[in-house]
Amino acid sequence: MRQIEARVFAAGMPVEALMEKVAGLIARRVATLYPDTRQQIGVLVGPGHNGGDALVVARELHFKGFAVSLYCPFSTLKDLTAKHQRYCKELGMRFVEAIEALQACELLIDGLFGFGLERSLNDAIAATVNQINQWSQPIVSIDLPSGLHTDTGVVLGTAVRATHTLCLGLWKQGLLQDQALDHVGRVELIDFDLPLADIWAVLGNPPAIQRITPAHAIAHLPLVRPATAHKYKMGHVLLICGSHRYAGGALLTALGARASGAGMLSIAVPQTLKTILTAQLPEALVWGCKETASGAIAQLPDEIDLNAYDAIACGPGLTTDATTVVQQVLQQKQTIVLDADGLNILAQMGTLPTLQQRQAPTVITPHFGEFKRLFPDHAEPMLCRITATQVAAAQSGAIVLLKGARVAIANAEGAVRINPESTAALARGGSGDVLTGLLGGLLAQAIATPLPAQTVLDSVQAGVWWHAQAGTLAMQERTILGVDAFTLSQYLIPALKQMQAIIAKDVGY
Ligand SMILES: NC(=O)C1=CN([C@@H]2O[C@H](COP(=O)(O)OP(=O)(O)OC[C@H]3O[C@@H](n4cnc5c(N)ncnc54)[C@H](O)[C@@H]3O)[C@@H](O)[C@H]2O)[C@H](O)CC1
Numbered sequence: 335m336r337q338i339e340a341r342v343f344a345a346g347m348p349v350e351a352l353m354e355k356v357a358g359l360i361a362r363r364v365a366t367l368y369p370d371t372r373q374q375i376g377v378l379v380g381p382g383h384n385g386g387d388a389l390v391v392a393r394e395l396h397f398k399g400f401a402v403s404l405y406c407p408f409s410t411l412k413d414l415t416a417k418h419q420r421y422c423k424e425l426g427m428r429f430v431e432a433i434e435a436l437q438a439c440e441l442l443i444d445g446l447f448g449f450g451l452e453r454s455l456n457d458a459i460a461a462t463v464n465q466i467n468q469w470s471q472p473i474v475s476i477d478l479p480s481g482l483h484t485d486t487g488v489v490l491g492t493a494v495r496a497t498h499t500l501c502l503g504l505w506k507q508g509l510l511q512d513q514a515l516d517h518v519g520r521v522e523l524i525d526f527d528l529p530l531a532d533i534w535a536v537l538g539n540p541p542a543i544q545r546i547t548p549a550h551a552i553a554h555l556p557l558v559r560p561a562t563a564h565k566y567k568m569g570h571v572l573l574i575c576g577s578h579r580y581a582g583g584a585l586l587t588a589l590g591a592r593a594s595g596a597g598m599l600s601i602a603v604p605q606t607l608k609t610i611l612t613a614q615l616p617e618a619l620v621w622g623c624k625e626t627a628s629g630a631i632a633q634l635p636d637e638i639d640l641n642a643y644d645a646i647a648c649g650p651g652l653t654t655d656a657t658t659v660v661q662q663v664l665q666q667k668q669t670i671v672l673d674a675d676g677l678n679i680l681a682q683m684g685t686l687p688t689l690q691q692r693q694a695p696t697v698i699t700p701h702f703g704e705f706k707r708l709f710p711d712h713a714e715p716m717l718c719r720i721t722a723t724q725v726a727a728a729q730s731g732a733i734v735l736l737k738g739a740r741v742a743i744a745n746a747e748g749a750v751r752i753n754p755e756s757t758a759a760l761a762r763g764g765s766g767d768v769l770t771g772l773l774g775g776l777l778a779q780a781i782a783t784p785l786p787a788q789t790v791l792d793s794v795q796a797g798v799w800w801h802a803q804a805g806t807l808a809m810q811e812r813t814i815l816g817v818d819a820f821t822l823s824q825y826l827i828p829a830l831k832q833m834q835a836i837i838a839k840d841v842g843y
């Protein structure tokens with residue numbers, strides 16, 4: 335943002351004008367969110383341009399009729415910020431000496447620090463932030479909650495717990511990091527017309543790191559079929575999953591794959607699970623496999639021709655006794671999705687050498703614990719999930735999907751997609767199995783009938799987004815407690831239908 339901003343200023347945009355424009359947009363948004371002008375608003379002003387924004391917002395809200403009080407606990411301010419402070423004082427606006435004077439305000443605006451925060455908050459500012467966090471009125475943070483690191487989202491000592499964050503111009507990475515989520519509240523972008531040429535000059539075109547958007551996700555789902563479609567041309571996915579101990583994992587993976595719409599679904603499970611799978615998914619071809627003494631898959635049937643599948647998804651419920659099978663799959667020339675025990679076995683085999691010798695795309699879907707086992711060098715300390723995912727993908731050559739509240743997916747070329755909207759209702763056993771099956775089915779279709787210029791990353795981000803949308807719809811209809819993994823699998827199609835209708839009407843995106 336600093337570099338983009340510097341280009342804009344160098345091109346002739348006055349700094350003062352930009353601050354005036356941005357802060358005007360913020361003030362309007364605040365007045366829309368909180369329209370009652372009888373309310374008292376408290377504004378916290380920092381020493382830099384975040385504080386400058388806050389002063390202009392305060393002034394505009396004052397002119398709209400709100401009773402505004404300002405608190406600025408700094409003696410040295412940047413020039414432009416100092417000018418705005420002087421003008422606010424000239425206007426007779428109320429400046430208070432102690433934070434307690436803002437306790438009676440119905441709304442607080444946090445303009446202490448934005449992307450210029452360089453170090454932990456000092457004790458006095460930290461005490462101020464802790465104080466307002468204990469009060470009950472809403473807090474709107476300008477650009478990002480003060481105290482958060484702009485890129486990593488790490489809390490630098492302490493940080494404001496915002497109700498709303500109005501992020502300026504471009505999404506700050508820190509707002510999309512799991513560790514920031516307790517602080518950011520509802521996040522909105524305030525677009526202030528940064529020229530695309532300047533954004534691209536700094537970030538590249540397209541920028542390497544992007545939020546997943548509904549339109550992009552939908553565009554990469556296999557929703558259009560040729561009239562002459564044939565089941566064997568619509569993607570054949572093989573799932574390898576399950577054990578005596580984890581029979582349900584195989585079922586959930588299969589239900590995820592079913593919802594993907596793949597032309598053919600084959601499932602390899604331990605022999606004794608075959609009847610259960612067949613009963614639940616009559617359309618699937620189920621292979622019963624020889625079992626180990628512990629009830630894991632000992633080996634795949636001799637008749638199975640792995641080359642016949644467009645994609646293979648392997649791992650949920652296998653247990654680490656299924657090593658031979660995972661080794662065999664990793665030698666295949668197909669696109670594979672590896673999850674759960676597939677990842678634990680991969681870590682035992684040696685993550686980097688095993689993945690580096692793969693000749694076809696490998697998608698790995700670890701949660702943080704699995705990621706640590708796979709990439710111990712990058713996980714401790716994991717300050718930035720986005721960078722860790724990027725480095726792991728670059729070194730291994732795999733597409734790395736790091737699970738969490740904000741899923742990050744990276745490919746070996748450095749492209750990253752972050753899913754910005756999800757629900758904690760998905761933090762539940764079996765959700766990941768549904769995702770693995772869904773991704774396997776989507777990839778099989780993308781390989782069998784590729785869309786123009788579609789990459790594996792495109793399909794994976796579409797699947798991650800869809801899975802989160804299903805969780806969100808299920809949560810809205812059934813409460814946060816009502817999203818067990820089976821239910822989730824049953825919401826995939828309704829969620830897609832709902833989103834398709836929204837996008838078709840072009841409402842909101
Ligand atoms: N292009 C844009 O997005 C625009 C952004 N605007 C706003 O400007 C801020 C960034 O302003 P900047 O002055 O660079 O940084 P900050 O206001 O975040 O604060 C920096 C200020 O604070 C000092 N400082 C840093 N860390 C600490 C600390 N721990 N304790 C005390 N003081 C600290 C530092 O030395 C600086 O003096 C951006 O977020 C937007 O809100 C523009 O107004 C519009 C265009």
Ligand SMILES: [K+]
Pocket residue numbers: 384444445446447448475476477478479480
């Ligand atoms: K702020």
